[in-house]
Amino acid sequence: MNDPVAxxxxxxxxxxxxxxxxxxxxxxxxxxxxxxxxxxDPRRQPPSAExxxxxPMPARTLAPRxxxxxxxxxxxxxxxxxxxxxxxxxxxxxxNAAYGEPPLQVRCGVPAVTLPATSTxxxxxxxRVCWLPDRAGRVWTTLxxxxxxxxxxxxxxxxxxxWVAAFSRYLAATPEGGRPPSGCGR
Numbered sequence: 421m422n423d424p425v426a427x428x429x430x431x432x433x434x435x436x437x438x439x440x441x442x443x444x445x446x447x448x449x450x451x452x453x454x455x456x457x458x459x460x461d462p463r464r465q466p467p468s469a470e471x472x473x474x475x476p477m478p479a480r481t482l483a484p485r486x487x488x489x490x491x492x493x494x495x496x497x498x499x500x501x502x503x504x505x506x507x508x509x510x511x512x513x514x515x516n517a518a519y520g521e522p523p524l525q526v527r528c529g530v531p532a533v534t535l536p537a538t539s540t541x542x543x544x545x546x547x548r549v550c551w552l553p554d555r556a557g558r559v560w561t562t563l564x565x566x567x568x569x570x571x572x573x574x575x576x577x578x579x580x581x582x583w584v585a586a587f588s589r590y591l592a593a594t595p596e597g598g599r600p601p602s603g604c605g606r
Contacts, residue, residue, distance in 0.1 A: 569585030
């Protein structure tokens, strides 16, 4: 094949195709984050593997009624809450639940918190359940349930009240009890 026109056309096509292929490859590398300033935010950490190890939690001795209410509550809890998957616990599976890493912990049958009628503590009625947070705002305990429940929201999670409210709908089905303060509004 000694056609000078065809040979020239092949050289021009090759000279155009090679730079186009290189540009496409560089663009793809940039989009997937393989080049500095590319598609991924360098400050964002890649998602970590989901924690599956049992969460260390103590088992408390519960009265028969408390054990029955706690078993019923834990049977209703979802597999995941706001994107955190439920994890096994080391003890008290009928009274404890944990979600995510670091673990958000739910404890049923905790000691009741009582507030005097003149208390200035702020209580939070969230989805028909009354909650009292500790001073740090990380451990929230029910005030208006026959069997008290606490939810511990670990430090990295922001807006602890939103995490606690996610459990209120399940707790609202448990028996009411105690003498909640007026701010709970039954």
